């Protein structure tokens with residue numbers, strides 16, 4: 001028989017001065033018993049906060065699947081390569097390396113994902129518009145504005161007014177995939193559809209588009225899309 005996983009575990013903390021309730025990532029609630037507290041009182045405390053706990057569990061269930069934890073040793077997609085997050089040797093403050101890039105982090109333990117994704121987003125906001133202006137000039141397209149956003153379902157989009165929006169996660173994909181998405185949006189400025197004429201234009205400026213589409217199909221889940 002398999003022992004049932006407890007719904008709530010009780011932990012004594014010599015540093016705690018009051019009862020506390022937290023929800024672990026695995027869905028188990030942890031009730032902290034303070035120095036002078038008792039498990040009986042902690043159980044009452046948990047019951048009083050049952051409603052909060054159920055809401056927290058519900059929020060946790062609804063979290064997107066990209067919410068996995070990143071730690072030193074985790075392999076993440078960065079510039080098209082699945083790269084291990086390593087502890088940086090140099091420096092007094094905690095930092096990690098992802099391939100050749102060094103990123104400062106608040107601490108080395110715990111989940112590095114929020115911090116690293118913020119670093120990736122910053123890089124994307126500099127690199128993706130620069131590349132788009134460049135490819136717009138090469139292909140002779142008139143772009144008015146480029147925005148880089150956190151999009152859950154799309155790699156890019158554009159408007160008839162010449163505004164191109166790109167998913168920041170394109171800094172995680174190989175260069176040829178990033179360039180394909182940019183070309184795709186640029187060609188939409190001439191053809192606002194997915195007609196044969198549109199694909200012929202894409203083919204002309206980006207002959208490797210099929211390979212890029214295949215890469216996106218295979219690896220999209222690594223990006224949480």
Ligand SMILES: [Zn+2]
Nearest residue numbers: 184188193194
């Ligand atoms: Zn399209």
